[in-house]
Amino acid sequence: MLETGKRERLRDLPAVDAVLRYPAGAALAGRHGRAAATAAVRSVLEDLRRRISAGEQPVVSEEGVVALAARTLSDRGLRRVVNATGVVLHTNLGRSVLSEGAVAAVAEAATRYSNLEYDVAAGQRGSRYDRAAPLLRELTGAGDALVVNNCAGATLLALSAAVAEGEGEAEVIVSRGQLIEIGGGFRIPEVLALSGAGLREVGTTNRTRLSDYEGAIGENTRAILWVHPSNFEVRGFTESVGVAELATLGPPVVADVGSGALLPFGDEPLVGEAVRDGAALTVFSGDKLLGGPQAGIAVGQPVWISAMRRHPLARALRADKLCLAALEATLTSYLEGTAAQDLPTLSMLRASKEEVRQTAEDLAAKLSREVPGLEVDVAPSVARSGGGTLPLYEIPSFAVRLGGREPEALAEGLRASDPPVVGRVHDGRVWLDARTLLPGDDEAIVASVKAAVG
Numbered sequence: 226m227l228e229t230g231k232r233e234r235l236r237d238l239p240a241v242d243a244v245l246r247y248p249a250g251a252a253l254a255g256r257h258g259r260a261a262a263t264a265a266v267r268s269v270l271e272d273l274r275r276r277i278s279a280g281e282q283p284v285v286s287e288e289g290v291v292a293l294a295a296r297t298l299s300d301r302g303l304r305r306v307v308n309a310t311g312v313v314l315h316t317n318l319g320r321s322v323l324s325e326g327a328v329a330a331v332a333e334a335a336t337r338y339s340n341l342e343y344d345v346a347a348g349q350r351g352s353r354y355d356r357a358a359p360l361l362r363e364l365t366g367a368g369d370a371l372v373v374n375n376c377a378g379a380t381l382l383a384l385s386a387a388v389a390e391g392e393g394e395a396e397v398i399v400s401r402g403q404l405i406e407i408g409g410g411f412r413i414p415e416v417l418a419l420s421g422a423g424l425r426e427v428g429t430t431n432r433t434r435l436s437d438y439e440g441a442i443g444e445n446t447r448a449i450l451w452v453h454p455s456n457f458e459v460r461g462f463t464e465s466v467g468v469a470e471l472a473t474l475g476p477p478v479v480a481d482v483g484s485g486a487l488l489p490f491g492d493e494p495l496v497g498e499a500v501r502d503g504a505a506l507t508v509f510s511g512d513k514l515l516g517g518p519q520a521g522i523a524v525g526q527p528v529w530i531s532a533m534r535r536h537p538l539a540r541a542l543r544a545d546k547l548c549l550a551a552l553e554a555t556l557t558s559y560l561e562g563t564a565a566q567d568l569p570t571l572s573m574l575r576a577s578k579e580e581v582r583q584t585a586e587d588l589a590a591k592l593s594r595e596v597p598g599l600e601v602d603v604a605p606s607v608a609r610s611g612g613g614t615l616p617l618y619e620i621p622s623f624a625v626r627l628g629g630r631e632p633e634a635l636a637e638g639l640r641a642s643d644p645p646v647v648g649r650v651h652d653g654r655v656w657l658d659a660r661t662l663l664p665g666d667d668e669a670i671v672a673s674v675k676a677a678v679g
């Protein structure tokens with residue numbers, strides 16, 4: 226019986242050609258070349274044959290074979306990338322880099338049992354938010370706090386809770402200047418629709434006044450939503466109303482401040498300011514200017530945080546233990562006053578021009594020494610905070626420029642190394658911005674450049 230199973234499994238193993246014709250297999254051959262892909266697939270199939278003969282029951286689908294082959298081609302899933310783009314909170318490259326303290330906390334929570342939902346002193350069930358909430362209260366001045374898995378989720382939950390607290394028709398008032406799309410398909414009108422609230426638009430794209438909001442308040446009004454237009458700016462003939470004024474109108478104000486700045490940076494709204502200004506709920510990201518893990522944090526008045534906790538969506542959006550471990554450690558850095566040094570995101574954003582120039586000079590010197598014949602120099606560049614923060618804010622920076630080669634081909638070569646190095650092509654050269662480089666990235670870049678030009 227078993228032997229028959231084995232025979233069938235061996236017979237079901239796809240052929241090398243079939244795997245490479247399969248869409249994911251063809252893509253693999255496209256990325257790595259047909260010869261390398263064929264060799265990788267063949268070796269995976271040999272291994273599977275061996276394992277099946279030994280009585281194991283591995284996955285033998287084309288998709289599975291491609292995935293295993295990809296790993297042997299250092300094309301393995303989520304992995305390190307060198308960010309030489311100069312965009313600090315690069316959403317495509319993972320936004321914030323965690324502090325050492327946060328990483329240690331994640332490792333401990335991941336590899337051991339924890340007091341996630343256990344009150345150790347009382348010997349009974351506790352809440353997973355018991356530890357983050359006091360830190361957030363202290364740091365923002367809010368009465369209570371809740372953590373979910375991202376800011377988009379926190380916004381949806383805050384609005385859904387506001388809708389669920391009343392009966393009958395529900396309306397949320399928003400300025401037409403704030404009906405925005407954040408990126409990744411997060412559009413305020415759609416989020417509102419999902420929460421069950423009718424959208425009551427007021428004002429115009431460029432100008433909204435307090436009287437516009439006032440005139441729209443009625444018996445169905447459940448909240449006023451204020452959204453930080455994170456990723457764009459309207460300039461010229463503009464007028465908008467701040468949280469402080471909105472809070473005088475009566476309905477609860479939900480402030481989506483997005484970036485989650487706990488310390489001043491550019492003109493980004495500070496979380497504590499929205500709280501002080503009287504927002505019932507202030508929601509923000511954990512992995513933007515806060516410099517922590519992906520998370521959506523809501524702080525605000527205890528009755529509104531309770532309403533969020535009670536809502537069924539809170540369970541659907543709940544933060545996992547690794548996120549909470551990283552977030553608690555990150556917030557502790559703020560509490561201890563060491564955030565600017567501990568958190569890589571903050572130190573990259575705040576590094577002086579001179580420090581960045583030194584990093585660039587050191588890298589350029591290393592490259593000139595180790596890659597003979599390469600044209601290398603250092604030039605002033607412009608870095609950005611990214612992640613939908615401060616779209617027009619230019620952070621002075623320095624880049625190492627690589628020339629004397631076809632730039633697109635060179636950039637492609639740098640991306641093909643392990644770890645891939647992602648820079649920018651500009652003015653016929655590859656620019657590697659030094660502001661976003663982390664310790665050890667210089668060696669990775671030297672190896673990548675060597676491989677790309679050699």
Ligand SMILES: *Cc1c(COP(=O)(O)O)cnc(C)c1O
Pocket residue numbers: 375376377378380407411452453454455456481482483484509510511512520521612613
């Ligand atoms: C970035 C942003 C969001 C989405 O945050 P995520 O944590 O990425 O879900 C929502 N609102 C505003 C104003 C933002 O800037």
